[in-house]
Every structure is written in C-alpha cells, then in structure tokens.
Amino acid sequence: xxxxxxxxxxxxxxxxxxxxxxxxxxxxxxxxxxxxxxxxxxxxxxxxxxxxxxxxxxxxxxxxxxxxxxxxxxxxxxxxxxxxxxxxxxxxxxxxxxxxxxxxxxxxxxxxxxxxxxxxxxxxxxxxxxxxxxxxxxxxxxxxxxxxxxxxxxxxxxxxxxxxxxxxxxxxxxxxxxxxxxxxxxxxxxxxxxxxxxxxxxxxxxxxxxxxxxxxxxxxxxxxxxxxxxxxxxxxxxxxxxxxxxxxxxxxxxxxxxxxxxxxxxxxxxxxxxxxxxxxxxxxxxxxxxxxxxxxxxxxxxxxxxxxxxxxxxxxxxxxxxxxx
Amino acid sequence: xxxxxxxxxxxxxxxxxxxxxxxxxxxxxxxxxxxxxxxxxxxxxxxxxxxxxxxxxxxxxxxxxxxxxxxxxxxxxxxxxxxxxxxxxxxxxxxxxxxxxxxxxxxxxxxxxxxxxxxxxxxxxxxxxxxxxxxxxxxxxxxxxxxxxxxxxxxxxxxxxxxxxxxxxxxxxxxxxxxxxxxxxxxxxxxxxxxxxxxxxxxxxxxxxxxxxxxxxxxxxxxxxxxxxxxxxxxxxxxxxxxxxxxxxxxxxxxxxxxxxxxxxxxxxxxxxxxxxxxxxxxxxxxxxxxxxxxxxxxxxxxxxxxxxxxxxxxxxxxxxxx
Numbered sequence: 001x002x003x004x005x006x007x008x009x010x011x012x013x014x015x016x017x018x019x020x021x022x023x024x025x026x027x028x029x030x031x032x033x034x035x036x037x038x039x040x041x042x043x044x045x046x047x048x049x050x051x052x053x054x055x056x057x058x059x060x061x062x063x064x065x066x067x068x069x070x071x072x073x074x075x076x077x078x079x080x081x082x083x084x085x086x087x088x089x090x091x092x093x094x095x096x097x098x099x100x101x102x103x104x105x106x107x108x109x110x111x112x113x114x115x116x117x118x119x120x121x122x123x124x125x126x127x128x129x130x131x132x133x134x135x136x137x138x139x140x141x142x143x144x145x146x147x148x149x150x151x152x153x154x155x156x157x158x159x160x161x162x163x164x165x166x167x168x169x170x171x172x173x174x175x176x177x178x179x180x181x182x183x184x185x186x187x188x189x190x191x192x193x194x195x196x197x198x199x200x201x202x203x204x205x206x207x208x209x210x211x212x213x214x215x216x217x218x219x220x221x222x223x224x225x226x227x228x229x230x231x232x233x234x235x236x237x238x239x240x241x242x243x244x245x246x247x248x249x250x251x252x253x254x255x256x257x258x259x260x261x262x263x264x265x266x267x268x269x270x271x272x273x274x275x276x277x278x279x280x281x282x283x284x285x286x287x288x289x290x291x292x293x294x295x296x297x298x299x300x301x302x303x304x305x306x307x308x309x310x311x312x313x314x315x316x317x318x319x320x321x322x323x324x325x
Numbered sequence: 326x327x328x329x330x331x332x333x334x335x336x337x338x339x340x341x342x343x344x345x346x347x348x349x350x351x352x353x354x355x356x357x358x359x360x361x362x363x364x365x366x367x368x369x370x371x372x373x374x375x376x377x378x379x380x381x382x383x384x385x386x387x388x389x390x391x392x393x394x395x396x397x398x399x400x401x402x403x404x405x406x407x408x409x410x411x412x413x414x415x416x417x418x419x420x421x422x423x424x425x426x427x428x429x430x431x432x433x434x435x436x437x438x439x440x441x442x443x444x445x446x447x448x449x450x451x452x453x454x455x456x457x458x459x460x461x462x463x464x465x466x467x468x469x470x471x472x473x474x475x476x477x478x479x480x481x482x483x484x485x486x487x488x489x490x491x492x493x494x495x496x497x498x499x500x501x502x503x504x505x506x507x508x509x510x511x512x513x514x515x516x517x518x519x520x521x522x523x524x525x526x527x528x529x530x531x532x533x534x535x536x537x538x539x540x541x542x543x544x545x546x547x548x549x550x551x552x553x554x555x556x557x558x559x560x561x562x563x564x565x566x567x568x569x570x571x572x573x574x575x576x577x578x579x580x581x582x583x584x585x586x587x588x589x590x591x592x593x594x595x596x597x598x599x600x601x602x603x604x605x606x607x608x609x610x611x612x613x614x615x616x617x618x619x620x621x622x623x624x625x626x627x628x629x630x631x632x633x634x635x636x637x638x639x640x641x642x643x644x645x646x647x648x
Contacts (some may be wrong), residue, residue: 033635066500102408106406108403134356148434149435149436150435156406157402157406157431157435157437158430158434159430159433160430161426161430164399164426164427164430164431165393166399166429167395167396167398167399167400167402167403167431168399168400168402168403168406168431169403170396170399170400170403171400171401171402171403171404171405171411172403172404172406172407173390173401173403174400174403174404174407175403175404175406175407175408175409176407176408178364178385178386178407179407179408185403187434196400198395198396198427199395201390201391201395201396202393202396202399202400204391204393204396205390205391205393205396205400208391209388250436256514274420301377319341
C-alpha cells in the first residue's frame, strides 16, 4: 500500500495558493519561532516543557502549512508530532551543526506521508529555514509530499512507499554495530504500515543481529487511510507479536512528552534486544474535530477549521481526548 | 582499439571458458581487504554467490538477512547510510523482482551507495524455468533513474566493473553470470561506464551485444568474414547510460544493427539502441533476445532457440548486410 498525497477532499476550500496555483495572497504563514535545543544541564521538567511547547508550535505551523498548500496529511502529522518533537527536541544526538557527522544518531521516518510534520519539526530545530516551509508542495520546491534526503538537511531516507523505513534502520544499526559506534537508530513507523511484510523481515534480522541500538516507534493511532486497523487487518496483539520477534516492548502514551522522553532516552531496555515502542496516539490530536477521525487522513482544513484549530492550540490546556479506540 | 581477438586464437569459440562468479568473488575479496567499508549482503545466497571464502575471511562483513529480499535491499541502503559500501549479492530474478520498489526508493531515489549484484541472471538457471529466469531485470532497472546498469561479458570485465563500482559513489547494478564464457576483453581492459568497446571493426553491419551473448556475436562475425561480410562487433557493457555516440556511428557507418542479449526483447539493450537510433540516426535494427516465458531447456539451448547461436546471430546480420 502506498500513502498518496492528495487533497481529494475539501478542495473547494483551497486558498489561492494551492498546488500549482498562484503564490498565497494571504498573510505570511511561516511564523514559527526556532526553538533549538536546551543545554545539556536542563532538568527533566525543563526538557518536557520545551518539547511540549515545540510540539504546540509545530502543530500551529503545520496546520497553516497544510491549509496554504491545499494538501497534506494533517491527521497522521498530528499523531506523530509529539514523537518527532521529543526526538529532535531532547533525544537525538543530531543538530543542524552535526547533520553530516557520521557519528550522529539517525532518525528514519518510515511513514513518509507525514513529511509536513517532519519538515516543520526540522525547521523548529533549525535544520532548515522556517520561511522555506512556505514552499511546501509548490512547483519545484525541495519540500515534496514525501521527504527527499538529497534536498532536505536532516532527512535520512527517501520514504513514501510503506514498509521501507524499518529495513533501512536495521541496515544503519548494523553499520553502527560493525563500526563499534555508540550512534543510535530510531525509526517511526505507522501502525497500518506494519501490514507490509518487509517490516517483519527486518524485525527478524534486527533480532538475529542483536541490534539493541535500534528503536522502532509505532505510531499506534489505529486508523489507516480509510478505516480502523481493526476493521482492515488487525495488528493486535501487537506487543506479543513484537516480543515474539525478539524485541523488548514498551507501551507509552504517544502524546505524553514526559513518557516519551523517559522511554526514548532510556533505550535499550534489554541488552542485545532492539526496542519496540508502541506509542498510543490519535490521528489529528488534540484538535477536537480531527482527533481520531478517519476523515482527516488527508483532509485539508478550510479557513474556519483552521481558525478553530488554532484557537484550540492556543489554549494552555488542550481539550481532553474524546473517545478512545 | 585493444588487441583484436583474432590475435589471441583462431576462434573465440575455441578459447577456455570461465564462470564469472569466480572473478566476482576474487575481486570482491581483494576490494574488501583494501577497504574496510565494503560488506556483502545476501539472502541465504552465500553458496549460489560462491561467497563461502569471503565469509571465512570477513565473517562480520557478510550479512545474511535470510530469505528476505525486500529487507536485504533496505538493509543495504541503511548500511550505506552508515558509511558502508554494501555489495548485495543475490539471484537476479529475486533481487530485482522481489525488491524492485526498494531498489527504486531506497537505493536509486535516495541515492544510497549500494552495489546490486544480480547473480545468475538471464536464463542461467535454465531448466528451473521462467520463475528463476531474470530476463526482465534490465528492462525494469532501465526505467529507474540514477542507477548504472552493467552487463559484463567475461571475467575480465566482471572484475573491472566491480573495481569501478567500489570506487564510485552511487547506485550500480551489475549482472554476474554463472554461464561459462570465454575471455573477450584484453587483459589490460579498463571498464569505463557508459563507454562501448568496438571489439571488431566492420562496415557492412553492426552487432551490439553484451554479457553471455557477446562471444557468440564475435563468432558470428568470424563466420560472416569468411563469406566476405564485414561485421562490426560492439561490446556494450553499460546498458545505462548508453554510449549514444557509438550507436549513432554504427547506424551511420553500417547498413543496420543487430542487438543480441540474454534478456527480454522489450526494454533491454535492444530497446535502448532502438530508442537511440530512431531519435538520432534512423536505421534498421534487429533485436535478438527472449520474447516470452521460455520453455524448458538449458540456457545454451534457449539462446540458440531464440536466434542467438553464432549461426543465428550471423543470419540476422547477413539479412541486414545484404538487403
């Protein structure tokens, strides 16, 4: 299965700056502050607060990005942003200055269709200019609907077709092992994506080679393009499956920055075993009308929906989740 | 032009034959010894790739992912992302068929420095049939941007192409055949990507070939010479990027072009040559290859059946030369 970028819904709500259209006539929409990293002496509370604010800013910017581009995968973006913000804001040993250092930690985004979330996160931490986000999906932009490592600093692989990131991550973790290097490998996969058999091939190899520097994070939002995973090809019991494939399995609330920080910084949990983090998330989180709503896989917010969503994000305490899948 | 074949033996057909896998494993071991970044990646294909000695010499550097081709190519891309130079070594039919999307996205589009070595390509598996034949690999990979496709014709060219691949950054696909072939290139042959080698001059007709069929083309030219037909034989080891100038020159200077290869007649070397002449220098082209799922038979039998015996190639060339 391939996740296609496309605004098949809400196209009538597109602003003038849609794909292939004229430049946006509206106000400059790339307004996100660059947050960078805290000092190595920051306390856990400071780190969690930093990541939380980064995630909030990334969501605000990403909403504007998708609205102005007239396309994108906002649902999946919002289920993954807390993981992305935690990784780039407090976990990964990579900064704009070390983006080409062979000893940097690697993050592979296997669910490449949430490229908008990745670009926005990379911009939030200084890997690319925030203004460049305005080119998202525009003709000849480096910011394609799926990421290209040859055009965007910080992108490690050209993903898009599903089931590719995990094998690449296994290969990178193997290279680190051969180099006797401490560099770590993280890969974020969608849960629907785990229906691709290549992931399970790679998990067997990761286990066989005892790649404990590898951390697989599953964005477990339980929704795929058109339906729930349960209706489509149920993955449960996912924890038992991963454990049977030789992984140390941890479950976290994928929107809780403290939990994410604690788990993603503490890997590996079992020497010799790769880690499998099941991050329970909601597509569209925390926007009331998007959260856990399959319609928002690649729906584009119109002007009213954008305003409403931005208002929700400006509240200090975002609304509680509605339902639990 | 390097030394002509006629200087080496009375006929190419009478020369000793070699399994190119031997040159492959010897060269790969030499390269790995000189460069610690080089690793092998296989799908349970240690034996069929003749990599037992490599495994013994570099036990940590032969990564066997098991029977899992998609993972194999993805892992190779990841190894390249970590600075290694992976040589993926697997039966070409499974490497290119099963992992085609990984080749496209993880290797070519990502521009990862992965060397894909398609073992036993074409119809090398003979009687095992079309499931194990890899006649489609060239056409599939030709359609993918950023990947150099090399089809060596003998052990000398196999070794030379491997050395070039190791010292060049970027995606490469090299076919490594198990069919015994005579040496057709000079001992001091140096592989240059995208460069054809005119092994035999001629001005009546041109035969463009590579891989296991090239020596047959040379024997065909010998036969044609005996009846007064002067056939140029062009070795085209790089199918992509193609040596356009040499093809255009052949189209201009001779009466037609025969292409002959152990691959499908759609989209292979023949397709590449046809696309070139039709745009630059239209001429008659006869494409020899495998047009269908082949029936049961050895590779040699099947090549003969599809008009790629020396006599068959000569007949195709004769028709163009005498028309």
